[in-house]
Amino acid sequence: MAIPFDQILIQTVTGLVNGMILALVASGLTLIFGIMDVVNFAHGDLVMLGAFVGATTVAVTGSFWLGLLIAAVTLAVFGAAIQITTLRPLLGRDPLTTILATFGISLVLQKYAIWQWGPSARQIVEPISGQFQLFYLQYPWYRILTALLSASIIGALYLFLKFGKYGIWIRATTQDRVMAAAMGIPVPLVHTTVFAIGAAMAAASGVLFGPLGGVTQNMGFDFTLRAFIVVVVGGMGNLGGSILAAIFISLLEAYASLVVSPAQAVIVSFVALILTLLIRPTGLFVPTPK
């Protein structure tokens, strides 16, 4: 059964685009895990809330960019509030407790979204419409834009972490939280800030994803599950690994949906996770530990 080349091409591009959005979500998750050992079960719901806030803002103001900005800022503040109230008291407890706590938060957030915005889905209109010629296909411009935007946000994050004083604070706290505190770094503040950054990135992904997949109240779980898989396959706490893993998994799924239905293609990522855990549990994209 020969699959036409142009379909493979479309799927490659789609896989890359979805991969970048997923990378944006997963980076936040892995950053949060790396610094405070919190497996944020509610991460996908932050994506969902960001999408809703973005959708509402766009509907009111007509500007996609404003929607993106407001969603990111709102969720950053909201994320900080969640971290301060529920996660700070849990610092030092075992990771399973935090997964349970974030699970509880996830429940609340999901139902809250229904309460606040009602049960029907929302739409976000693409900021740029139209398609372009990709070889012998028509491909929407917006998809390329999302990939570029996601890449820029991740790139900005990387630069922020690599240079600048706060980047050093974050990296030091991630490596050795006790010693960082002993050096005068305000660790609780760093934790809250990183959670807020993760939440903002999640929100941005939600808004970027909006025009592609719609804004629905139960999109959260899907994102959480995917992000978990990516983070594990990429190596927990490993930023570069998560990005590579996100692209890898999205490409696998995109190719798989050429042969099975999209609903079933998702099994590919599950299998990838299980294989990773069996063969190389520290992560497929992590350099072999010295």
Next chain:
Amino acid sequence: MSPPRRDYAYWIGFVVVVALLWAAPLVLPGSWGRFATEILIWGLLAMSSDILIGYTGMVSFGHSVFFGLGMYGAAAALLSVKPPNLWLALAYGLVAAAVVSAFVAYFATRLREIYFSITTLVFSQIFYVIIFTWTEVTGGENGLTFSQPPLSFLGLYSARFTPTTLHWFVLAVVVISFLLLRRITQSPFGKVLQSIRENEPRTRAIGYSVERYKIVAVMLSGLFAGLSGILYALQNKFAAPDFVFFVISGEVVIFNVMGGMGTLVGPVAGAAFFFLLREGLSRYFTEYYLIPVGIIFTAMVIFMPQGILGFLRRRLNA
């Protein structure tokens, strides 16, 4: 060794509770009777999960798969064999649950903590997708409906269930399961499980094959979870993929945490507590009852991790 008087009190309490549960459908109006049966079924599911969470220290986020497969297994028996046979339904369901448990046990037990939890979640999602999309066999989105088998013994006696007699049947199954599980958790095997929860490296160092114990724990847990799925199928006469979806697994975890992990009875109380909360809160919050429930749950994780039972126990002991 606990003092005889404490044991005495425990068993008296136990008998009282069982008696109350036995009388429930007789004294409670219509739907409340069904409600009582459902609480028992979810309680059994929660108990099965407690083996892993409370005793072995492994949090499963995928218990819905065992529940669901027990359900679908029973459905298979009741649909394929005429006349529908209760014991066959039990057998098919348990076998289905056992197979899945073995599968999960093999893959997941070598993983630590979070990875185990994520893997159980992923496994249950795999099965959810398969069941949801394999419409020819599983009925896909709509699930399967079937009729309730009669209670029959070796062809000698056969009577249709009434809601009340079904309740008694479920009660009997749950009580027997509870006694069995209690026996197991208090046996040397159970003690090893607890030692694994408390300090796995040390347990391994002493010489126990931790993997083997974990595998048995997962299978045990999966079997009883499957049993509760079978009971649910019997009571409601349908099987649907929703029951394999994560929400069920999540609720089970809620029952465990709220009720008190590692007590067997706690999770049952947690299930009852959850459902009562749901009943009560939906008056005011309608379908948003999960918001306050979620807040209560999160608060309990932070402030009352030992659950209601643990909390009461501490109060009573003090």
Next chain:
Amino acid sequence: MLLRLEDVQTYYGKSHILHGVSLEVQPGEVVGLLGRNGVGKSTTLKTIAGIVRPAAGQVTFEGKPVAGLPPYRLAHLGIAWVPEDRRVFRLLTVLENLRTGLERPGVSEAQKSALLDKVYAYFPVLAERRSQAGGTLSGGEQQMLAIARAMMLEPKIILLDEPTEGLMPRMVSLIRDIVQRLRQDGVAILLVEQNVPLTLDATSRCYIMEKGAVQYHAPSAELKNNHAVIRQYLGV
């Protein structure tokens, strides 16, 4: 009085490590804390630095009670901690390691520059390796980095935990020199060491701990000749 501990009790979980430690350090003094392995010397330093919280007793710094304050507050107050295993940030460069202490509120760029120059003068090797990852340094270099990093805080007291452990003799005398220079700069030092001769040389007085409390206290010059006490508490 720069630092004073009164009857400090500290637990690690259920283990009762410190059974009432009392000591004091004056500004600019170099004081030794000696004792066999496991008597609680490191825990004492950790309590002062806020790494662990005392269950009872007082810790007073410059007249203010500080017990229970988080480590980052204590760092800003002027307490710097150099742990036993150095704990350099392995994935940060040498310069970034130093910057963790340098980037504090109220320090101008000029001051930061000056501090860096000063530390590079103390430790030329660090200047050479400034772009190298902390984890790639040798043991001795990591020790220097750990001390340099502490100096970035412009502390009033440095808590030095076994700086010479695992180092070659050449490095040991380097450590001695650094302690001297720090003292000349007016920085107080509370030095925990297994190397008794070094400690007696470098410090003006010593406390000796046993069983989680200070059991003996004397000027170092005096202790040098008190072989009986040394044998009793330090088993040499």
